[in-house]
Amino acid sequence: MSRIVRYVHEGQGPRWGEVQPEGSWVQPLACAPYDAIVSDGPPIRFDGLKLLAPVEPSKIIGVGSNYRAHVAEMGRELPSVPKIFLMPPSAVIGPGAAIEIPPRTRRVDHEAELGVVVGRRMVRVPEAVAMAYVFGYTCVNDVTARDLQRSDGVFSRAKGFDSFCPVGPWIETELGPDDVRVRCWVDEALRQEGRTSDLIFGLPRLLAFISSVMTLLPGDVISTGTPSGVGPLRHGQTVRVDVEGIGQLWNPVVNRADRIESSDA
Numbered sequence: 554m555s556r557i558v559r560y561v562h563e564g565q566g567p568r569w570g571e572v573q574p575e576g577s578w579v580q581p582l583a584c585a586p587y588d589a590i591v592s593d594g595p596p597i598r599f600d601g602l603k604l605l606a607p608v609e610p611s612k613i614i615g616v617g618s619n620y621r622a623h624v625a626e627m628g629r630e631l632p633s634v635p636k637i638f639l640m641p642p643s644a645v646i647g648p649g650a651a652i653e654i655p656p657r658t659r660r661v662d663h664e665a666e667l668g669v670v671v672g673r674r675m676v677r678v679p680e681a682v683a684m685a686y687v688f689g690y691t692c693v694n695d696v697t698a699r700d701l702q703r704s705d706g707v708f709s710r711a712k713g714f715d716s717f718c719p720v721g722p723w724i725e726t727e728l729g730p731d732d733v734r735v736r737c738w739v740d741e742a743l744r745q746e747g748r749t750s751d752l753i754f755g756l757p758r759l760l761a762f763i764s765s766v767m768t769l770l771p772g773d774v775i776s777t778g779t780p781s782g783v784g785p786l787r788h789g790q791t792v793r794v795d796v797e798g799i800g801q802l803w804n805p806v807v808n809r810a811d812r813i814e815s816s817d818a
C-alpha cells in the first residue's frame with residue numbers, strides 16, 4: 554500500500570507527501586510523484602495536515618452510463634462505445650471542502666466513482682498495455698446538476714460548476730481495481746453501492762479509447778462512471794464516497810451564497 558497526498562502544513566504548501574505505512578506520519582516529497590518518489594525533509598504528523606485534492610489535472614474525463622444498473626435507472630440505452638465528457642480542472646476540490654449548490658438548479662446529485670490517475674503521457678496506447686500507464690486510484694464525486702444536464706442535453710454546465718468534482722482523500726498506488734466496492738453515503742444513509750466488476754467498459758478499454766482521442770498527461774483523472782442510486786444533495790448534508798481499498802472522501806454540501814439573491818432561480 555502506498556498513499557500519496559497533497560497538503561498544506563502550517564501554512565506551507567501545497568506540497569506532495571507519502572503516507573508512511575503505519576499511517577500517523579507523512580514523508581514530504583520534493584516534487585510531484587509521477588516520475589519518481591523523492592523524499593525531502595523529515596516526516597511530519599498526518600493529523601497536522603490539511604489535505605488537498607491529490608491531483609492537479611490538465612483535464613478530468615468523465616464516463617457516462619458505465620454501470621448497467623445506473624443505465625437502467627436513468628432510462629438510457631446500453632452504450633456501444635464509452636460515453637466520455639470533460640470536466641474543467643477548476644471544478645476540483647479536496648477532501649472536506651464544500652460542494653456549493655449554485656443558483657438556477659433545483660436538483661444536484663452525487664455520483665460516487667472510482668478515479669484513475671494517469672502516471673505517464675498516453676497517446677493512442679493499446680488496451681493490452683494501458684494499465685502500465687496508471688499511477689494510482691482515488692475517489693471522485695461526479696456532482697451533477699441533474700435538471701441542467703437534462704435541459705442542456707450536454708454536460709459542461711451541469712458538471713462544470715466550481716466545486717462539482719471532489720477528489721481524494723489520496724492516491725492509492727497499489728489497488729487492484731477490477732472488483733472493488735463503490736459506495737456513497739449521505740449523512741448516515743447508504744445511497745449507492747456497486748462493484749467495479751459491473752463496469753460496462755473496464756479500465757484498459759477506457760484508457761485505450763480515451764487516449765485514442767486525446768493525449769493524457771500525468772495527473773489527469775478518468776472518473777469511471779457511477780453505480781445506481783444517484784440522488785439529490787441538500788444544504789447541510791455531508792456526502793461520503795467510499796471506494797474499497799482506497800478510503801473515504803467526505804464533503805459538506807452548502808448553498809452557494811449568491812443562490813439566495815438569485816432572481817431567476
Ligand code: MG
Pocket residue numbers: 615616617664666695778779
Ligand atoms: Mg458520473
